Amino acid sequence: MKNLYQPQPVKIEKIEFLSPSVKLLRLKKRLNFVPGQFVLAGLWGYGEAPFGPASSPYQKQYFDLMVRKGGTVSAAFHSLKKGDEITVRGPYGNGFPLDFFKGKDILMVSGGCGIPPIASLTEYLIKNREDFGRIYLAYGATNPDEILIKDMVDRWQKSVKVLLTVDAPTPDWRGRVGFVTELIKEMKVNPLDTVVVMCGPGPMVAAMEKILKSIGITDRRIFISEERKMQCGIGKCQHCATGEKYVCLDGPVFNYDEIDKNFD
Amino acid sequence: MTVVLEKSNIPKLTEALSRQYLVVDYEKDKTALSVKGYFLAPREKLFSFFSKTKKLSVRSSPKRKLLLFGLDLADIEALGQLDEIMTKPREDYFYLRKRRNSLIVGVVEHSITMPVATGDLILEKINPSQYRAVSLTKAGQEIVKNKFFKKEKNPEILIYPEEKSNLRELAQDSELLAEAVSWARVKNHPIWEKLEKICLGCGICAYVCPICHCFSMEDEIEIDGSASHRCRYWDACVLNNFSRVAGGKNFRPALKNRYFNWFYHKFVRAYKEYDNSQCVGCGRCQKYCPAEIDIEKVLSEIIRDYEKSLSAPTG
Structure with missing residues (x-):
């Protein structure tokens, strides 16, 4: 019998600030995963927490986590240095339905710390660029310092239309100001042939869904990556249950139709 | 032929069994808590990690087989459900490791009208002084080989309806x-x-x-930092x-x-x-x-x- 709770040690190859509150952890291990899946990463003495890998699923040498200092585990991660060991188990969950995405226009919407699975998906889409139509990535951050994809934008722009916006600009910010929901005006969207992928704060997702619905994109083409408390990752502990679903087993990616009527 | 056990022999039987198994006479020592705690403990260490050697060890569980004696039908049914929950869709190692090293003996004080799907041996009351033994597994058959069980051709079989709940x-x-x-x-x-x-x-x-x-999980650290233990505990x-x-x-x-x-x-x-x-x-x-x-x-x-x-x- 396999012990699914047993974590594997993994070495930190690189650790650096992506923003004042978020660090990138590059972990030296080949992880076979589908963008949208998550791992439980942990540190002995502190526990485990869920993270969606942000790097390309084709990357064989390492995978990346983006860690916001928020809880016990993430705060402990922030104190680590190159060469230290953490643990991982997984990947868990379903990931994005990549086959369903094929041949369609892809509109990705993300805010703040919701970017990791979207970043991984973007890498996948770029690698398979010819399989998809137009690709947009709309990303909103509270301020320019909190944009977590600064290093990727230039490379991504070559294949994907990346639209950035901030809530509160700094004096040197030349880009857009406002909510991500407003970025939809800048996109050419064919509602019958577009899938939308979202990961970000609840209010952002809800506001976006309303707009998308009004332009004729059905709930079954809107995919959300959900966040919940996780302990086991294998559908036992009950923390991530929502309605009939377990975010760890049935998700974390759901189409909006599946979770629309859920109450928590 | 019916295998029967005299009621008066039950204490002797559990005593005999305790030479081979770790016997918990659940009927005698019934508490507020169900038997689930024997398999999913209120708090247990799953792993220990030693800082110096960086060695990870999976905590061991008792080698001796546990025998839970005296569960009623509701508790047996509940355990059957918990077994399924901990097996599907993915296996819970720590629960199943203990569960697979255990035997369940039910003692039912009324006539059984429905098939029982969980447990190893069921003792069903058939008259004021006797129980009928029905073994459901090989392990149950082994227990029935004990000298306290007798084969009888025509024991008195009375009907005891289940108390209405x-x-x-x-x-x-x-x-x-x-x-x-x-x-x-x-x-x-x-x-x-x-x-x-x-x-x-x-x-x-x-x-x-x-x-x-x-349940939830959390880490406990030794006061000198030499080891940390990943624990799981009941949540609600x-x-x-x-x-x-x-x-x-x-x-x-x-x-x-x-x-x-x-x-x-x-x-x-x-x-x-x-x-x-x-x-x-x-x-x-x-x-x-x-x-x-x-x-x-x-x-x-x-x-x-x-x-x-x-x-x-x-x-």
Whole structure:
């Protein structure tokens, strides 16, 4: 019998600030995963927490986590240095339905710390660029310092239309100001042939869904990556249950139709 | 031929068995807690990690086989459900490791009318002084080889009807329960508000429940930092922080949401997952709730109103 709770040690190859509150952890291990899946990463003495890998699923040498200092585990991660060991188990969950995405226009919407699975998906889409139509990535951050994809934008722009916006600009910010929901005006969207992928704060997702619905994109083409408390990752502990679903087993990616009527 | 055991021989039997097994006479020492704690402990160490050697060890569990003696039918049924939950869709190593190293002997004080699917040996009362032994597994057959069991051609077999329990009867109709509890959420039935005012949010209902199995994990550190232990412990979904994530968002901030979720899991999600309501009507939560919330009355009220709504004219 396999012990699914047993974590594997993994070495930190690189650790650096992506923003004042978020660090990138590059972990030296080949992880076979589908963008949208998550791992439980942990540190002995502190526990485990869920993270969606942000790097390309084709990357064989390492995978990346983006860690916001928020809880016990993430705060402990922030104190680590190159060469230290953490643990991982997984990947868990379903990931994005990549086959369903094929041949369609892809509109990705993300805010703040919701970017990791979207970043991984973007890498996948770029690698398979010819399989998809137009690709947009709309990303909103509270301020320019909190944009977590600064290093990727230039490379991504070559294949994907990346639209950035901030809530509160700094004096040197030349880009857009406002909510991500407003970025939809800048996109050419064919509602019958577009899938939308979202990961970000609840209010952002809800506001976006309303707009998308009004332009004729059905709930079954809107995919959300959900966040919940996780302990086991294998559908036992009950923390991530929502309605009939377990975010760890049935998700974390759901189409909006599946979770629309859920109450928590 | 019927294999029978004299009632007066039960203490001698458990004593004999304890030479081979770690015997817990559950009938004799019945507590508020069900037997689930023997397999899913209130708190247990799963792994230990030693800082100096960087060695990880999976905590060992007792080698000696555990024999739980004296479970009634409700508890056996509950254990059967928990076995399924811990096996599907993925296996819970720590639960199953202990469960597979255990034997279950049921003692049933009434006539059995339905097949029993869990356990190794069932002792069914057939007359004031004798039990009929029905072994369900090889391990059960082994126990029956013990000298205290006798084969009898025509033992006196009397009918002892099961003591009537409304809650146990209610719990059987899992389809109706699933519909009614779902309906009570959609219609925002006043009962959730009412329960929120009474419930203390203490979680005892989940702890005493033989099927409730939610848990959390945390690390314990030795005071000198030499080792850390990953522990798992019973949690309860009515507790405030059950769905709270890092950063502070709580997906079920109100007790009303959490209480409903407890019902929803037991009667709706469980029904969809395993075709059963996760309640066997054992009555523990009824008996031990410090706020005297009576699950039987709650369910009856929901079902009554649901059925009323079905017969009410629509439009």
